[in-house]
Amino acid sequence: MARSEHHQSSVIGGLAGIARLLMMLVAGILAAHAQTYTVIHSFSGAEGAYPDAGLTMDKAGNFYGTASFGGTADMGTVFKLAHAGSGWTVLPLYSFANDGDGANPLAPVTIGPDGSLFGTTIGYYDDQGTLFNLRPLPTRPPTPLTPWTLKVLTTFTGQNGDQPVYGRLIFDSAGNLYGTTQFGGSYQFFGVVYEASPYGNGWQENVLYSFVLPTNGPLSGVVMDPAGNLFGTTGDGSAIFELSPSGSGWVGTILHTFGGRGDGFLAYGGLVRDTAGNLYGATSDGSPGNGGVVYELSPYGDSWTYQIIYRLVGSQGPFGELTLDAAGNLYGLAKGDGSYDAGLLFELTPSNGSWIFTDLHDFHTESFPYGNVTIDADGNLWGTASAGGAYGKGAIWEVTP
Secondary structure (H helix, E strand, C coil): CCHHHHHHHHHHHHHHHHHHHHHHHHHHHHHHCCCEEEEEEECCCCCCECCCCCCEECCCCCEEEEECECCCCCCCEEEEEEEECCEEEEEEEEECCCCCCCECCCCCCEECCCCCEEEEECECCCCCCEEEEEECCCCCCCCCCCCCEEEEEEECCECCEECCCCCCCEECCCCCEEEEECEECCCCECCEEEEEEEECCEEEEEEEEECCCCCCCCCCCCEECCCCCEEEECCCCCEEEEEEEECCEEEEEEEEECCECCCEECCCCCCEECCCCCEEEECCECCCEEEEEEEEEEEECCEEEEEEEEEEEECCCCCCCCEECCCCCEEEEECCECCCCCCEEEEEEEECCEEEEEEEEECCCEECCCCCCEECCCCCEEEEECEECCCCECEEEEEEC
16 A cells, blocks of 8 residues: 555544544533423413422322412412323312411422321411411312312411421421421521421421521421431521430530531521431522532531532522432532523532532523422432423423433
8 A cells, every 4th residue: 555545544544533532422421411301381370370399209109399379369379290191280289368278388298197298388367377288088079170178287476486488397207297487486586496296186386496696597497317306407597507305395506607608608498318417408699609509517526517519600509408319419409590590400429529510401491490309210300490481480390311
């Protein structure tokens, strides 16, 4: 072969190799961003409008949620997203009317030990809120659209709490229920952590702890460790706290106070706990770009170590709690971050002592996700957007790997 032919062949072979390398790189990039985003339902108002909370999944794979407005009185609904053949349908389970039942639910519902739903509303005449239980009729309803039966377990009046906001309720192994309010309590303005327990044919609520400055009240719920200690965050006061049972009362301890710019601020979202006892959460502000931070709080002897694992960039970070999968990956929703400042779905993957950030979806047509991410049995991600959609009143979405 002549030198020119050999040189030409080498060049072609080299170009082919580069092309193969580029194809491999592009394939890797596409594989990393191969998620499919699908709008499952756009809220029109009758079944709900402006969902501010995430979804709760039952054992059959159906989802339940709340919308802060809409329904027959435009004061909010509880809805069910149920399988319908190869698709899904949204069934309104209850429409709030502010007629002794409350109004404007902002928090997700919790499925109780008996399969019924428990939740809170922020409004009740003078906007102090309710704690409710919602269950289907004891006999087969005439139609799937027949409303469920709601029972108010507690009406918040100030001393026993005032305005439960985004907090998810939790149960302990004995069937007691725990939640928070933003205001109220012994000091009226700084919020409470409360317990509600079955009592006779009803429920009895007891305030476990009343907050006082400089912490302010919690906007999110609490998590419990195996020893029965409760952990949560305060809102504008931006602190992480622990409540420990002690004799006939509870002792409150501040585990970390957020330092503001660069350290996190406005801890609207709650905490998630892993099997090693580490706590993870996010703030809606406090990063250099106002996008909030994701943090880890780890037990260290008799104290705790706080570290930021990622700083988000955008106009507003997460309002809801993070979601932890079985592999230790974290998922979250930033309300105002992303390419359009309309929301961001992200994943954080642990890797050799650090975390790898993946942008799973930038919200645009559907916007401003306040709540949490829910993971189904197939690893698909589900959630809500509080605005946008076909009717401008929010949507339910799914992201598949």
